[in-house]
Amino acid sequence: MTINRRDLALSTLAVSALALSTPALAASADEDAVAKKVEAFRLAQIAADPKALGALCWDALSYSHSSGKVEDKATFIANATDGKSKFLSIEYKDPTIKVVGPAAIVRFHWIAEQEMAADGKKVPTNLHILMNWLKQGDEWKLLSRAATKL
Numbered sequence: 001m002t003i004n005r006r007d008l009a010l011s012t013l014a015v016s017a018l019a020l021s022t023p024a025l026a027a028s029a030d031e032d033a034v035a036k037k038v039e040a041f042r043l044a045q046i047a048a049d050p051k052a053l054g055a056l057c058w059d060a061l062s063y064s065h066s067s068g069k070v071e072d073k074a075t076f077i078a079n080a081t082d083g084k085s086k087f088l089s090i091e092y093k094d095p096t097i098k099v100v101g102p103a104a105i106v107r108f109h110w111i112a113e114q115e116m117a118a119d120g121k122k123v124p125t126n127l128h129i130l131m132n133w134l135k136q137g138d139e140w141k142l143l144s145r146a147a148t149k150l
Contacts, residue, residue: 030140031097034104034133037140038095046090048081057142058134066127066147088113088122092129104133104140110147126150 037056044052054077057063061073071079095108110127127147134143 030099030104030135034097034099034106034140035095037133037142038092038097038106038108038131041142042090042092045080046087048083048086050077050081053077053080058136061142062144064144064146066125066149083117085114085116085123088115102135103143104135106131106133109150 040052041056044056054073057073057076059073061071061076063071063073063076065071090110090112093109093111095106098105106129108129110125110129112125112127114123114125115121116123126149128150130146130148131142132144133140
């Protein structure tokens with residue numbers, strides 16, 4: 001059997017690609033898990049579900065709004081579920097997830113519309129969001145969130 005340089009180069013490239021893809025497969029399982037948690041968080045926000053939001057967040061949560069207001073877990077959940085407004089829609093556009101050890105950095109473009117209970121006024125929001133998720137055992141939980149107006 002004769003192996004030429006082209007065949008050797010292609011086989012070396014294939015083996016190298018396989019070796020490099022193994023860690024990526026491990027990371028993608030965590031990325032998929034984080035993506036599911038991010039979607040669960042979005043749905044919990046729309047539903048204003050305090051139990052679901054609580055289960056998705058660390059007790060040490062730092063939740064920052066685009067206004068600069070920062071809330072801890074209890075305050076965030078209380079304000080998100082107080083009934084003073086309701087989300088008509090929330091879209092997380094163009095999300096990116098990067099897992100680094102037990103942490104995940106999530107970024108996306110937030111487009112939403114809320115309706116105020118007091119006067120029925122509809123308020124659109126257009127934000128850039130940064131979320132930091134931390135793995136606890138096999139579970140991913142939201143540790144911090146920051147928002148910037150676009």
